[in-house]
Amino acid sequence: MNNTLSIVGTTQDLSYNIAAVERDTGLSKDTLRVWERRYGFPKPLRDRHDERLYSLPQLEKLRLLRLLIDYGHRPGKIINRSVSELTQLISSRSPAQTPPPEIDAIIELLLRHDVENFRNALLQALMKQGLLRFVTETVTTLNHWIGEAWLTGRVAIFDEHLYSEHIQNILRNAIIAQPGRGSVPRVLLTSLPGEKHRIGLLMVEAVLTAEGAACVALGTETPVIDIKNAVPAYAVDVVALSFSSAVTQSAALAGLTELRGLLAEGVEIWGGGGALARARKAPEGILLLRSFEDMRYALERWRVEHVRR
Amino acid sequence: MNNTLSIVGTTQDLSYNIAAVERDTGLSKDTLRVWERRYGFPKPLRDRHDERLYSLPQLEKLRLLRLLIDYGHRPGKIINRSVSELTQLISSRSPAQTPPPEIDAIIELLLRHDVENFRNALLQALMKQGLLRFVTETVTTLNHWIGEAWLTGRVAIFDEHLYSEHIQNILRNAIIAQPGRGSVPRVLLTSLPGEKHRIGLLMVEAVLTAEGAACVALGTETPVIDIKNAVPAYAVDVVALSFSSAVTQSAALAGLTELRGLLAEGVEIWGGGGALARARKAPEGILLLRSFEDMRYALERWRVEHVRR
DNA sequence: ATTGTTCATTTGTCGTGGACAAGATCGAGT
DNA sequence: ACTCGATCTTGTCCACGACAAATGAACAAT
Numbered sequence: 001m002n003n004t005l006s007i008v009g010t011t012q013d014l015s016y017n018i019a020a021v022e023r024d025t026g027l028s029k030d031t032l033r034v035w036e037r038r039y040g041f042p043k044p045l046r047d048r049h050d051e052r053l054y055s056l057p058q059l060e061k062l063r064l065l066r067l068l069i070d071y072g073h074r075p076g077k078i079i080n081r082s083v084s085e086l087t088q089l090i091s092s093r094s095p096a097q098t099p100p101p102e103i104d105a106i107i108e109l110l111l112r113h114d115v116e117n118f119r120n121a122l123l124q125a126l127m128k129q130g131l132l133r134f135v136t137e138t139v140t141t142l143n144h145w146i147g148e149a150w151l152t153g154r155v156a157i158f159d160e161h162l163y164s165e166h167i168q169n170i171l172r173n174a175i176i177a178q179p180g181r182g183s184v185p186r187v188l189l190t191s192l193p194g195e196k197h198r199i200g201l202l203m204v205e206a207v208l209t210a211e212g213a214a215c216v217a218l219g220t221e222t223p224v225i226d227i228k229n230a231v232p233a234y235a236v237d238v239v240a241l242s243f244s245s246a247v248t249q250s251a252a253l254a255g256l257t258e259l260r261g262l263l264a265e266g267v268e269i270w271g272g273g274g275a276l277a278r279a280r281k282a283p284e285g286i287l288l289l290r291s292f293e294d295m296r297y298a299l300e301r302w303r304v305e306h307v308r309r
Numbered sequence: 310m311n312n313t314l315s316i317v318g319t320t321q322d323l324s325y326n327i328a329a330v331e332r333d334t335g336l337s338k339d340t341l342r343v344w345e346r347r348y349g350f351p352k353p354l355r356d357r358h359d360e361r362l363y364s365l366p367q368l369e370k371l372r373l374l375r376l377l378i379d380y381g382h383r384p385g386k387i388i389n390r391s392v393s394e395l396t397q398l399i400s401s402r403s404p405a406q407t408p409p410p411e412i413d414a415i416i417e418l419l420l421r422h423d424v425e426n427f428r429n430a431l432l433q434a435l436m437k438q439g440l441l442r443f444v445t446e447t448v449t450t451l452n453h454w455i456g457e458a459w460l461t462g463r464v465a466i467f468d469e470h471l472y473s474e475h476i477q478n479i480l481r482n483a484i485i486a487q488p489g490r491g492s493v494p495r496v497l498l499t500s501l502p503g504e505k506h507r508i509g510l511l512m513v514e515a516v517l518t519a520e521g522a523a524c525v526a527l528g529t530e531t532p533v534i535d536i537k538n539a540v541p542a543y544a545v546d547v548v549a550l551s552f553s554s555a556v557t558q559s560a561a562l563a564g565l566t567e568l569r570g571l572l573a574e575g576v577e578i579w580g581g582g583g584a585l586a587r588a589r590k591a592p593e594g595i596l597l598l599r600s601f602e603d604m605r606y607a608l609e610r611w612r613v614e615h616v617r618r
Numbered sequence: 619a620t621t622g623t624t625c626a627t628t629t630g631t632c633g634t635g636g637a638c639a640a641g642a643t644c645g646a647g648t
Numbered sequence: 649a650c651t652c653g654a655t656c657t658t659g660t661c662c663a664c665g666a667c668a669a670a671t672g673a674a675c676a677a678t
Binding site: 326327328338342343346358359360361383557559 | 660662664671
């Protein structure tokens with residue numbers, strides 16, 4: 001079972017065993033070992049039983065590498081560069097643009113760790129704009145720029161955690177405020193195992209609920225089989241899946257196709273999110289939503305096609 | 310990278326490669342291979358390149374096994390029983406006790422997949438009892454009995470997902486409703502990597518906020534180093550960590566001790582949750598909270614010890 | 619009766635290297 | 649500009665040996 005919390009460590013400078021590194025970097029054990037074999041990095045110390053002990057600097061460099069690889073760099077080209085070269089690569093990649101001032105003001109509060117005012121700024125934006133605009137404009141751009149700031153190291157991991165929690169609070173608060181009795185269509189909302197990003201899912205739920213659909217939200221990481229079983233149980237008309245850009249496009253399409261094979265014909269499948277934003281054509285029987293605009297249109301279309309007699 | 314969603318499959322009856330099985334069962338590839346070697350199950354077909362291809366029945370039996378093992382059965386004893394024997398084991402596991410009627414009524418709605426009324430029943434309970442009693446009584450017992458019903462197979466995985474989402478909606482809604490300006494102490498709230506249960510964390514946040522503390526919630530799975538860095542950034546007085554019964558007690562204690570070594574003396578560490586409920590004695594410099602009562606007492610004590618001049 | 623200790627067994631994770639599929643890159647040809 | 653195939657790169661899979669960590673049983677001590 002993969003529920004170890006263990007971190008090997010002496011009091012002062014700690015070392016991480018290979019499982020801890022896999023957790024903290026997202027690089028599989030196989031990958032870590034094969035990198036060591038091929039490129040000579042990371043070359044961890046060994047404990048008394050010849051098991052790998054990674055140091056904190058190694059772990060930090062691995063995180064940098066992961067980031068750059070996600071961004072399109074090839075491992076072999078960058079793995080033996082120094083940490084400073086890598087950070088330079090990251091910052092040089094960042095676009096010259098700056099976020100719009102109202103977004104920047106909010107990010108500024110996050111950077112100052114001013115929890116109360118950060119929360120209030122978000123709430124005020126929501127009040128001022130209404131749920132739909134708040135989600136489709138403010139939250140979308142906030143996500144983008146905070147991701148950007150994280151890449152360049154301006155925003156720490158815990159800041160991003162905090163941001164995610166607060167957005168969740170606000171979105172869930174907005175969702176629960178909606179009535180949503182007997183609405184159509186009934187939409188099952190979730191992501192496949194491996195996809196952990198909750199915010200995209202909540203944004204969709206907020207918009208759909210606001211547009212009068214009935215959402216059955218299952219959170220993240222529902223195995224395909226369980227989705228298949230949930231569809232008849234909750235009598236849903238549509239299954240909507242979210243894929244953040246942390247997953248590859250091909251993986252997302254494969255998951256969608258897999259699900260299509262398992263579900264009844266009448267049930268629609270919608271897929272959206274960063275991983276699919278640039279997808280060319282949809283697999284048979286699947287609707288790709290490249291924007292919130294697309295989604296509202298899809299909703300409209302469903303309703304026209306399923307008019308009550 | 311472990312973000313493959315790929316599933317190998319022909320249109321009709323699909324087979325799953327070892328990565329897909331790892332995802333859907335939570336059993337690591339190493340475990341799957343060593344079970345095959347030792348016990349002869351699961352013995353998957355091989356593709357043209359000698360790679361394992363698991364069938365759907367195998368996958369389903371693996372999920373049953375996982376369930377029983379989580380409950381305390383030993384793999385070696387049950388792995389070669391038939392599926393019907395295993396399901397029998399699960400249903401015979403059902404405890405003599407039954408949940409109190411008001412809890413049972415709510416669970417019944419979940420079993421009927423009656424989303425709207427389920428939501429309303431939860432909201433009504435909250436209104437009737439107030440936040441504190443709702444969390445410490447209703448949610449606590451609901452968690453317990455739904456976990457129980459899941460073990461006996463009465464509640465499906467997707468039902469539990471749905472339950473978790475709704476509880477989150479409600480708790481976060483309650484949290485955001487509180488003012489919380491300039492309160493003390495400032496409490497950082499999170500869990501360590503590997504601990505994914507969010508509900509316990511949210512329950513604590515709800516209670517603490519209601520009691521007038523200022524919570525800085527980082528969600529689940531924050532690496533120790535990031536906690537260490539967050540403490541000065543957010544100027545917190547207390548770090549509170551939650552450990553569900555999915556982790557072992559020793560792992561929880563190790564994590565707490567590890568953290569203690571990294572944080573400044575003045576910062577308190579509180580640990581709570583299922584894994585620690587039966588812990589004997591706390592490590593040096595750590596406060597174990599075995600109940601919500603304990604937590605309110607700890608809060609009281611902190612305030613007395615840090616009286617404003 | 620509960621708690622601590624010791625010892626044997628079970629079980630999951632780690633190690634090694636070899637192999638190869640799937641992806642990425644690049645050049646040639648339409 | 650674009651497919652197409654050849655070529656390199658990279659992650660995942662395999663086998664199987666070893667052993668640490670978890671569990672259970674047996675027993676002593678409080």
